[in-house]
Amino acid sequence: MKPIKQQHRFYLFQQLIWGVLFSLLIAGFIIMALGALLTDKQIDQQLKQQARSITEGVVFSIEGLIELGNTGEGLIELRNTSIIQRVVQNYATLPLVMEVAVINPQNKVLAQSDTFPTRLSFSALPSPFTEVLDQAAQTGLPTSFSTKIDRHSVLVSVLPFSNTLFGQASRRGLAIVILDADALRKQAVQALSITVLIYIFGIALTLILMAMWIHRILLRPLKQLRNAIVSLNSIDQFVMPEGLPNNEIRLLAQSLKSSTNQIKQYQEFLHKQAQALEVAVQDLSAKNTQLDSALSELHHTQIQMIQSEKMSSLGQMVAGIAHEINNPLGFIHSNLVHITSYVQDLIGVIQACQEQIPQFPTTLQDKIDEIDLIFVQEDIIKTLQSMQIGTERIREIVLSLRNFARLDEAKIKAVNIHDGIESTLLILQHRLQATDHRSEIQIRKYYGELPLIECYAGQINQVLMSVLMNAIDALDSLNQRSKTPEIHPQIKIQTEEISEQKIKIAVSDNGSGMTQEIMSNIFDPFFTTKPIGKGTGLGLSISYQIITENHRGRLFCESEIGVGTTFTIELPTHQTR
Template sequence: MSIEELNQELTRLRQCLQQLKTDNAELRQAVLEYTTQLKQHKSEQQAALLERQRIEEQLQTTQQFLYSVIQTMPVAVFVKDVVDLRIVLCNQAAEKLAGVSADEILGKNDYDLFPREEADFFTTRDREALNSKKLLEIPEEIIRTKSGETRILQIKKAPILDSQGQPKYLLVVRYDITEHKQAEAQLKQQAIELEQTLKELQSTQAQLIQSEKMSSLGQLVAGVAHEINNPVNFISGNLTYANKYIQQLLNLLHLYRINYPNPAQEIQMTIQEMEFDFLVEDLLKLLSSMEIGAERIQQIVVSLRIFSRLDEAELKAVDIHQGIESTLSILEHRLKPRANHVEIQVLKDYDDLPLVECYAGQLNQVFMNILSNAIDALEEALIQGKLSHNHPQIRICTQQLNAQQIVIRIIDNGLGIPEQVKQKLFDPFFTTKDVGKGTGLGLSISYQIITERHGGSLECVSSLEEGAELIITIPVVQPKQ
């Protein structure tokens, strides 16, 4: 090899060595950079791992917190899957409500926990909530627990949706409102009892007032009857003598006219001026009307005495017909024809009744209340022009049902009583009359007198346009206390 060739080879070797140094330096730099990247990646991985651990710990803490919240909630919470509605989560309140432990609940559905009929109903409502993807509220639902206890629940069912908006779980929250409902029912019952007590107190108060009024009225009536009776007896007794004396005077005048047919001119003129023949005829009629009036006053006095029955405040065997007649006598002025309506006819169909043991004054009060109501109904129908037949009529029928009971029926041919009114007919303070025309106590007190005081019954039979019938049934003899 020549020196030139050797020099060329050395030059080439030097170039290769220089290239190797350059490549080595680049390799060192690349290794250094890669090492740096590896260190950075490892640091990032460690940071990511630490962050993941922190998130997992936080998630676990949150899950534990939520689990504790669910477990300590006072309402029963169930979470079901959407496939076959098996329970995947429940809390302690749910265990208490079901009456079994969580181990006996988890993994089961309603068919494992309830009778089939109830399970069908619960499953239908679950599917309804899932299909609607909305909250379903059930205000009240009754279940039977495993122990056989019946509970009343208020239920809310809400689907839990995934990221695609499809139901993944069903959240069921059950509020046990059994005690609340029982308390509510108890309060309602207490309210009803209080209302009933108040009505009874009002009724008792009204009856006491009415009884006092009737007692005062009875005393007043008896006093008036007594005060009227004396002068009426005086008038009635003297009318007999007055009639006799006037007849004698008229006979004497008649004899004078026969024996002295041509009296003095002055006497003849006086006879003509006074219309003597008319005066004689009218005087006899006047005396007759006075006798009729005096007899009517005496009848009214007797009726007032019978009606008030102050001397018969205790149980006594009386003639029922006499009590009815005395009441009709007092009401006679309302039965007669008047300017705005025709006469109200009273038809009587009396059976041969025995003497009935009763509180006569109170029983007469019942007759007065019922007959007054019948007259009121007929008068109103007449005034309004609604009585098509225009023949108002009250029928009074009495009958002995058997040896122990009698019945009195008072029937009018008025417009009848609507069903909704008939249901409240005997309630205290219930009235269909205008303010000031009725207290609503008449039939209520009558009902109490018949049912409580006499151990009988008072009922109403009526239909619209067919009048009304009040039926009184009482025993002939009151049972011994």
């Protein structure tokens, strides 16, 4: 199996961590924003409550002291002012308190703490401040407001209070507390920052724990699983990793294992099918080859049978004729000797009679004159001599015919190729003669010195016969069709010893010649350009087989349209078998 490429090693882990981190950060921001908002409101609330309780405390503490300090000389002169001052001072020490003051209805400060860096002069306060105080003193309604004093954000809480000693005055006394809003805000921000820090720490800790946990329950088993898959060399070698958690990952691994087993089974099945198919294909192709060779064998045998039948019929006929002629020829030839001797005897007797009898009877003399005895005496001997020559010639022809048939020679024998050519020409003699369409075909022989050639003589004669008959056919067809002035048809037969081991026989005609397309087919069985019934198309294919296969020689052809054709047979002088 191909190893899996390592990509995105911690992709899942990174995604998880980033996802969680992002969600926690969003949540953190939302909490911080909400916290800040709530804290602001809480600060306001807390400041107001604290200021209110201090003002109420101040009012409660000083009410009695005011009454105790009454001298009866007017409201303004109080004897207990130092105690009131201390009470006020006490309240001023409370956290966040910047200033505590008590003022009477006439706007006179009864007591004032001195905690503020620059002591506030209530009589010289800016106008919005004094207006608020005035309003509170007149309406008797507690009020509070935020403002800035010396660049400090402060909350000013004013609680009007009345006292019997203040008489029927329409105005009230005021207890004023100023609280440091900045300080409280600073505290709140500090508290919020600590909360946020704790939150961030918590997130970091959660992330680390989560990473460890994810690594333990998810990534490590996945990595084991992946390693098991990557290390597969073949599909059946999947080993379940040890220590996989008993969850979906284990289920995945088990499914993977069963899948690999199934794939393996399918692979084996496919492999077997492929093998069976291969065997079947091989079987089929072997049978095909057998059929092919059987077919070509059949074809071959068919051709051989046709031709050998043809040739053997021709051979048998020729041999039969030769035999039949040979017997009467034997009588004639042998009797001619006797007849010659008898005739010579008779002529001797006639000559003796003529010498002995000077005067024949008239009737006899007339007969002698009628037959021209002197001429007959001279001619009869010549006639007998020519008959003798004729019978000799017939004997030669019969010998040639038997030589052509060579029915007795199925084995390789060393023969004279020229004899074969001659006897074949003899058989074809009648076809060389002049016809209505052409003059006699001239045979030009250029015989070289040839050794005896080892061959199947009957087969070689068969080849010579095919080649010569084709040449004659070509010359016939040329002159039949041609309207041009007649050319002199001729066949040239040339023999030559090419080397010590090889001879060649070339048969050329000045016939029609062949096109390249015809030339490329002439050795194919059943290829013919001749009319149906005239040619079978087997002559050259059998000749090719005889020369190349049976004799290990060569048969080839050169041809030019309108010039002629040459067939060359090359034969080894010895057959090595």
